[in-house]
Amino acid sequence: MTGSNYRGRGIAPIAWASIAQGLQQEGVRTIITKVEIDNIPSRRAVLKAGFHEAALMDFLKIVGVSRVRMVSLGEIREQDRDVLIDLHTLAA
Numbered sequence: 001m002t003g004s005n006y007r008g009r010g011i012a013p014i015a016w017a018s019i020a021q022g023l024q025q026e027g028v029r030t031i032i033t034k035v036e037i038d039n040i041p042s043r044r045a046v047l048k049a050g051f052h053e054a055a056l057m058d059f060l061k062i063v064g065v066s067r068v069r070m071v072s073l074g075e076i077r078e079q080d081r082d083v084l085i086d087l088h089t090l091a092a
Helices: 011-025 040-048 078-091
Strands: 055-062 065-072
Touching: 011 040
Parallel strands: none
Antiparallel strands: 055 065
16 A cells, blocks of 8 residues: 555556566566456556556355456466466365
8 A cells, every 4th residue: 555645656666566576586477466446556556567467356255155257358378377277276
């Protein structure tokens, strides 16, 4: 979360890029982050940092039963497809 006095100053993209760079040096190839569909500033920040949108995820919980639905956004890169399948399997 960014304090209101610091919003719009490019802090979030720099923070995300720094996190990704550090993890890449450790051998991490994929980072998955969830951003609410209506949170336009956060979506812009992660896109500016080099992330790309791969899927929309809906989470629904009714009477203690959870359901997760993932819908791909356009053509999914092969490496993203494998990660999304693994994520969906874990969430089920």
